[in-house]
Amino acid sequence: MVSYPDSGGAERSLAIRRPPSVASSRASTVRRHRPHRSHFGGSSYQPQNEFPVFTHTGDVEIIIASGRKEQRYLLHRLILAQCSGFFEAGTSEEWSRAQAEGSAAQTQIPPILGRIPENGSQQQKKRWRYELDWGQGEDEIPMLMQKVSILTTLFGGDVGQGPPPVRNKPATPQTGFFRSMANFSALNIPQSSQDPSDDIFRDYDNLFRVFYNYPPALDPINIANAYVECKSLLQLADMYDALEVIGPRVDHHLLRFQGRLFKQIAKYPPSYLKLGFLARSKAIFSEALIHVVGQWPAGVNQLRGQTPESVIELIEDKVDELEELKSKIEGKLFRLTFTTSRGERVTPSNNWLDWMAMSLFRQWLAENTTPPPAPILKSPRSSTGAPPPPPAAVMNTGRIFRLIGTGGSSYLQHDELKRFLRINPENYTRDNLRRFERRMEELKNIARDVVKPLMRNFLELDLGSGGGLPYLTCTKIDERDFPWEE
The missing domain is CATH 1.20.58 (Methane Monooxygenase Hydroxylase; Chain G, domain 1)
Known part of the structure; x- marks a missing residue:
């Protein structure tokens, strides 16, 4: 404060103020930089709310991990249920309640599904969690396993500690057919030196990308590689009852090869017949079927027992x-x-x-x-019980x-x-x-x-x-x- 004598001898107090231009400039600077402030140790990280992690709206968490590699998805139940019968069943109210009550009974923890918050000011939503189970042996197929769904508050906190993971999974209509389709005929494609788990990561990423109307990452140049990737993606879609969504994408991708595709079908008609059936591709299925019928019964061993009756x-x-x-x-x-x-x-x-x-x-x-007529003379060993010669x-x-x-x-x-x-x-x-x-x-x-x-x-x-x-x-x-x- 600074005192100035006035005409009456009384003192007058005035506050020293900054020039208006300085004050406005500082306020403008503060406002300009305010959105970049962070409460996480000075980091400028912003929560993601787009594929593959919808931080604000996602309610289905999917974790695919192998060793140090991990891929996390936070997606929407509505979209997953629309695209996949597996997720429609696994996130249904009946399934979630049954799994929560069953797990709670085993662990003596009361089920938390349907809990109404005491504090009405906090909104709650249900979240599901899936983790990829790689299985015990090489013959087992990696499969997503559901954890018990939990309730989370609007501010991110869990309502309670959930029960242990649920190992059960809803049955998919075509799982048996998928296992029979797993043995597609080899196409003499050189094996890649990459980690086999990389293919699993790729297939799941392509699956979810198609669910969200993104183009799958499939080889656009080498048709042999594209066939393997499309076949693997279709097998995965068959597991999760999502062929109706995945099939048209695979069909669209392969048909872009045009003449090269039809030449490949002529070389491997039984393999492409199975792929065309899975993809519900009329063009691929018809082309392969004409070759198979023309050569029948040459492809019978590759088809019988591996395709529907x-x-x-x-x-x-x-x-x-x-x-x-x-x-x-x-x-x-x-x-x-x-x-x-x-x-x-x-x-x-x-x-x-x-x-x-x-x-x-x-x-x-x-x-x-x-x-030619069958030979009249019998084999010398036929009388000893030896099997007859193979038919012509x-x-x-x-x-x-x-x-x-x-x-x-x-x-x-x-x-x-x-x-x-x-x-x-x-x-x-x-x-x-x-x-x-x-x-x-x-x-x-x-x-x-x-x-x-x-x-x-x-x-x-x-x-x-x-x-x-x-x-x-x-x-x-x-x-x-x-x-x-x-």
Whole structure:
């Protein structure tokens, strides 16, 4: 304080004040830096409220840990329950109450679910916690295990100490099918040197990313790696009853490979058939199914017991339809004939050379569409109880029909016709050979028209440059054929 004498001799006290500009500047500085203050030892950390940790709104905590590596998620029950039947059941009121009461009875701790706070000023919410259990052995599949849900106050404090972890887990509808699908056929992909647990971290992260409408982190360049990652993600989704959400994402990612995808399907049709079924991908499933039916029963060992019976039944139905069509076509081919100028059917008596051309064609067709007869002689050891010899492999006639559909010099070529006529030297002349070749060419043209129904191609794979496949691809897949549409 500073005293100044006034005219009356009395003293007047005045407070020394800073200049207004200084005061306003300081206040502005304080306001500018105030949001950056922290109550945590001077750190500028701000609570996260976005994927994968929703600090303010999340109510389902998921911990995936292996050694020093740990990934924490704080997500929303509503979203998890909408995307996964596992989480819908595990976070339901009935399940949570039953687990809390059961655990409380074992540990003599009263259940805390449904507790009403005495202090009405503090709001409470329920929170669930899951931790990944890696299992005891290599055969066990890592699985999320639920801890008993607890109530937390709006200010972050727990209402009470919860019971020990609950080891039970709600049953998922397709868990058995998942275990049977775990043995996908190997695709000769080099094994990575990374920790196998890294794949688990990746799969769970992709699972939750898709739940929150983020694109999964899948290989966009190497289709073999993308297949492995997609297969693993689908298996995980099957475990947690989330195929309806994960399947379309996998389908979208693989279809981006376009032509490369269809070439891979042609190489490994049974594997992609299983993947297409899990992903509910009509494009992948149809493409693989056409290959499988055309090669059947080549892929039976990779599919039977590893796919639902509905898929096997669909394959067998399509194989039966194809065999029925082939039988009708074969009957027409064997009945092909020439007629004379009078309209009579050619016989050895009225046109020997034309009849020989028809006979050679039928003989070639019979040899290439009929399995060889079983040997008459028995094995010397059969009388001692030794197992009988394995049955002959099923004959796939697709290659023969493709040759007929191609026509020209693809079969019964010039040299073969020449050798045939030379069997009877009396009838072998240059004129007869030329006439024999012309008549055989006419017969081939007729046969090519007959087999056109078998030459249809319903694959997305371009067969033009590769010269076709050794089996038929005329199997048509309708909307009602997809087994998941039932």
